[in-house]
Amino acid sequence: MLMEKSPAPSITTDRSVVLVVDDEYGPRESIAFTLSTEFSVDTAERASEAIAKLKLRSYAVVVLDIRMPEMDGIRALEEFRKIDPHVSVIMLTGYGTLLTAQQAMLAGANQYLRKPPDVAELLDAVRQQVKATRMRRHHAKLANDAQEMNVALKHEIERSEPQIWQARASVELVHDLNNPLTVVIGYATLLAEEARRIAEKDIEMASKITGYAAMVEKAAEYCHHLSENWRLSSRKTAEFTTVDLVAVAQDVRQVLFFGNVAIHLEGAQSLIVRGSKYELMRIFQNTFKNSLEAGTTVLKVTFSTHGKNHEVSIADNGTGMDPERVKRALHGGFSSKASGTGLGLSICRHLIGAHGGTFDLTSAPGKGTTIRILLPAVQEQGA
Numbered sequence: 001m002l003m004e005k006s007p008a009p010s011i012t013t014d015r016s017v018v019l020v021v022d023d024e025y026g027p028r029e030s031i032a033f034t035l036s037t038e039f040s041v042d043t044a045e046r047a048s049e050a051i052a053k054l055k056l057r058s059y060a061v062v063v064l065d066i067r068m069p070e071m072d073g074i075r076a077l078e079e080f081r082k083i084d085p086h087v088s089v090i091m092l093t094g095y096g097t098l099l100t101a102q103q104a105m106l107a108g109a110n111q112y113l114r115k116p117p118d119v120a121e122l123l124d125a126v127r128q129q130v131k132a133t134r135m136r137r138h139h140a141k142l143a144n145d146a147q148e149m150n151v152a153l154k155h156e157i158e159r160s161e162p163q164i165w166q167a168r169a170s171v172e173l174v175h176d177l178n179n180p181l182t183v184v185i186g187y188a189t190l191l192a193e194e195a196r197r198i199a200e201k202d203i204e205m206a207s208k209i210t211g212y213a214a215m216v217e218k219a220a221e222y223c224h225h226l227s228e229n230w231r232l233s234s235r236k237t238a239e240f241t242t243v244d245l246v247a248v249a250q251d252v253r254q255v256l257f258f259g260n261v262a263i264h265l266e267g268a269q270s271l272i273v274r275g276s277k278y279e280l281m282r283i284f285q286n287t288f289k290n291s292l293e294a295g296t297t298v299l300k301v302t303f304s305t306h307g308k309n310h311e312v313s314i315a316d317n318g319t320g321m322d323p324e325r326v327k328r329a330l331h332g333g334f335s336s337k338a339s340g341t342g343l344g345l346s347i348c349r350h351l352i353g354a355h356g357g358t359f360d361l362t363s364a365p366g367k368g369t370t371i372r373i374l375l376p377a378v379q380e381q382g383a
Contacts, residue, residue: 015040016060016130021050021076022092023068027116031063031092034119035126047076054083060130063122065115066093081108086136088129092117180285183219183256187212218255222281240355242378243280245271245312246303252284262296263288267303271310272378275355283351286344287314287371294318294369309357310377315370321363330361 017040022028025045032041042059044050047068054062062080066073077089089108092115110132111125191212246269253263273280291299296316304311321329329345345361348371352359356376363369 017042017057018126018130019044019050019053019059019062021045021047021062021068021073022065024065027065031117031122034122035063038123039126039130047071047073047079050076051079051083054080054087058084059087060133061088061090061126063090063092063126064109066091077108086133086140088133090125090129180219180222180256183258184216184223187216187219191216215255218251222255222278240274240276242272243275243277245273245280245310245375248277248280249284249301249303249312252281252288256281256285257288257292260288260292262292263299263301265301265303268305268310269303271303271305271312273310273355273375274378275375279351279354283348283373286348290344291316291318291369294320296368305377306374308377308379309374312373312375313370314373315368317368320365320367320369322365326361326363 015038018035019042020028020032020035021044022031023045028043028045032043035041039060042053044053048071050062050064053059064073064076064080068076071079073091073093077091080087080089088110090111090113091109092113094115110129113121113125117125191209246265249265253259253265257263288299291314294316296318299314299316302311302313302315304313330349349359352373352375358374360372361369362372
C-alpha cells in the first residue's frame with residue numbers, strides 16, 4: 001500500500017514524463033513520489049488541469065483516478081484521446097468493480113489497477129506502458145513519414161513527368177512498397193500488443209501471434225522482391241515460371257488487405273499462366289487498392305477461361321470515372337486522392353503487357369469500374 005510522501009521532485013528532461021491525476025492530495029503525492037524514483041512526474045488535481053497540461057506537452061503515461069469531481073476519469077480519458085491518441089493511460093479506482101474496468105477499457109484505457117496500487121505493481125505497469133507509448137509513437141511517425149513522402153512524390157510527378165524509364169521504375173518502386181510496408185508496421189504493432197499478454201500462457205493467443213508473424217514474413221518477402229527487382233532491373237527481366245493466378249489473388253487479399261471481406265473471389269479455382277508471381281501480385285495489389293479507395297463495398301474478382309486465354313474480371317461498385325479521367329488514369333501521373341501518385345493503373349498495363357496479355361478498363365460515374373485482364377493460358381501437355 002502506498003503511504004503519503006512529500007511532493008514529487010521537479011520534472012527533468014532526461015527521463016520519461018508521467019502525469020498523475022487525482023483530486024485527493026495524499027494518494028496523488030504518494031503515487032508521484034513513488035514514480036519519481038524512475039520517472040519525471042507531473043501532477044494535476046482536476047481533469048480540466050490535466051487536459052490543459054496535455055495540450056502543452058507530451059507525456060509517456062497518464063495515471064488517472066476514475067472517481068473525481070467536476071469531470072470523472074472516463075470522460076477525462078475521452079478528452080485525453082482527442083489530444084494525444086498514443087499516450088498510455090492507467091486507470092486507478094478504489095471501486096474496483098468489473099463494470100468500471102470494462103468502462104475504462106472501452107473508453108480507451110491501456111491498463112486498470114485498483115487503488116491504492118501495490119508499489120511494485122504500479123512501477124511495473126508504468127514501465128510497460130512507457131514502452132508501449134514509445135512504440136505507438138514510433139509507428140505513427142513511420143506512417144506519417146510514408147504519407148509525406150507519397151505527397152511529395154505526387155507533387156514532383158505533377159511538376160515534371162519522368163522522361164527516363166529508370167527514373168519511372170524508382171517511382172513505381174516507392175509506390176508499390178508503400179502498401180506492404182504499411183502492412184508490416186500494422187502487423188508488428190499487433191504482435192507487440194499480443195506479446196504483452198502472452199505471459200498468461202494462453203495457447204490461443206500464442207497461435208494468434210504465430211499467425212501474425214507469418215503475415216509479417218510474407219509481406220516482408222514481397223518488399224524484398226520489389227527492391228531486388230529494382231536493383232536488377234537494368235540487368236535482366238523478371239524470371240517467368242508457371243503461376244496460379246487464383247492463388248496469387250488469394251495471397252494478396254489475405255496478406256496485403258487483411259482478408260478484406262469486401263473482396264470476393266469467384267469462378268475457376270485455378271488458372272495457370274507463365275509469369276512472375278510477384279509482378280502479378282503488384283497487379284492485384286494496385287487494382288484492389290484503387291477500387292477500395294474509390295468507396296467500393298463489393299469487389300468481385302471472377303476467374304474464367306476463354307479459348308487460349310485466361311480472364312480475370314475485377315468489378316467494383318465504387319464511384320466510377322468519366323471517360324476523361326479514365327484516359328488520364330491509364331496514362332499515369334493523375335490521381336484524385338490526396339496521397340495518391342496516380343501510377344497504379346499505368347503500372348498494371350505495363351506489367352500485363354510484359355506478360356503478353358491485355359488490360360481493358362470500363363467505368364462510368366456512379367456505376368463503378370470493371371477491369372478485364374486476359375493472359376495466355378499454359379496449354380496442358382498433349383492438348
